[in-house]
Amino acid sequence: MKPVRKVVIPVAGLGTRVLPATKSIPKELLPVVDRPLIDYVVAEAREAGIDDVILVTGRGKGAIEEYFDHAFELEATLAAKGKNDVLAALKAALPKAGTVSYTRQQAPLGLGHAVWCARALVGDEPFAVSLPDEIVPERPGFLKQMVDAYAQTGGNIVAVEEVPPEETSKYGVIAPKARKGELIEMTGMVEKPAPKDAPSNFRIIGRYILQPEIFALLEKQERGAGGEIQLTDSMNALVREQTFHACLCKGVIHDCGSKLGWLQANVDLGLKSPELSQAFRKFVETRVKD
Numbered sequence: 001m002k003p004v005r006k007v008v009i010p011v012a013g014l015g016t017r018v019l020p021a022t023k024s025i026p027k028e029l030l031p032v033v034d035r036p037l038i039d040y041v042v043a044e045a046r047e048a049g050i051d052d053v054i055l056v057t058g059r060g061k062g063a064i065e066e067y068f069d070h071a072f073e074l075e076a077t078l079a080a081k082g083k084n085d086v087l088a089a090l091k092a093a094l095p096k097a098g099t100v101s102y103t104r105q106q107a108p109l110g111l112g113h114a115v116w117c118a119r120a121l122v123g124d125e126p127f128a129v130s131l132p133d134e135i136v137p138e139r140p141g142f143l144k145q146m147v148d149a150y151a152q153t154g155g156n157i158v159a160v161e162e163v164p165p166e167e168t169s170k171y172g173v174i175a176p177k178a179r180k181g182e183l184i185e186m187t188g189m190v191e192k193p194a195p196k197d198a199p200s201n202f203r204i205i206g207r208y209i210l211q212p213e214i215f216a217l218l219e220k221q222e223r224g225a226g227g228e229i230q231l232t233d234s235m236n237a238l239v240r241e242q243t244f245h246a247c248l249c250k251g252v253i254h255d256c257g258s259k260l261g262w263l264q265a266n267v268d269l270g271l272k273s274p275e276l277s278q279a280f281r282k283f284v285e286t287r288v289k290d
């Protein structure tokens with residue numbers, strides 16, 4: 001069984017749910033405490049042993065490339081001022097040269113189209129997909145849990161969680177067949193079903209392990225929900241051909257593509273930050289009492 005070595009991270013989205021913050025900066029660079037969203041997602045992949053990062057980018061997203069490069073002036077200034085711990089932290093977070101690749105999604109045709117744009121960089125091997133709106137700060141992260149499950153099952157895996165039935169129309173939803181521990185076999189999945197049509201209330205989280213055969217399905221995938229080329233629709237076809245599991249990963253996930261989710265992530269991680277928690281907790285407590 002081939003290992004999962006690459007992660008595709010679509011970063012071409014416009015971030016309309018958090019405007020105007022994302023009018024002139026990529027939403028993937030919104031900070032949670034002191035790190036941009038993309039940093040959390042790349043760190044989660046690294047923990048899972050996935051070091052090759054493929055970013056599917058678009059217009060106005062150039063600052064993401066700057067983030068994954070040395071900033072010589074900044075580094076020289078930090079060194080001259082003796083701020084060695086900050087400098088060391090910056091360098092440690094920088095991916096090894098040559099491990100981050102970029103391709104462009106030239107038109108906003110949907111998540112399925114974005115993943116398909118990465119086909120040449122992925123090649124003929126299994127790969128992960130991580131959607132950077134959703135961050136998983138705790139360890140083990142969801143990708144690590146999924147890679148461990150993959151070692152047992154092979155095939156394809158999506159991360160899922162249970163949501164209130166009225167929320168199914170915001171997500172991809174699976175049709176479960178049989179559950180064994182954290183793994184659920186399924187008969188299919190559907191993108192953004194109305195609650196009355198939803199086959200369950202297990203919604204797909206933005207973490208996937210997929211086999212390269214998905215690309216041929218994406219190539220001829222017709223537009224689906226919202227008029228977009230949906231990854232869920234091609235995965236639904238792949239369920240009929242290959243092993244496919246849903247994984248009920250353990251841990252907290254924050255949807256930072258929404259204003260509320262982003263605020264919650266900052267409060268949660270601020271309260272856990274070794275540097276800030278004491279002072280921040282005091283501040284939050286005074287505000288909650290008011």
Ligand code: G1P
Pocket residue numbers: 111131134170171172173191192203204205206230231232
């Ligand atoms: C995408 C997927 C959906 C999934 C969701 C997770 O939707 O199409 O299946 O449940 O991500 O965040 P989007 O948020 O791009 O509308």
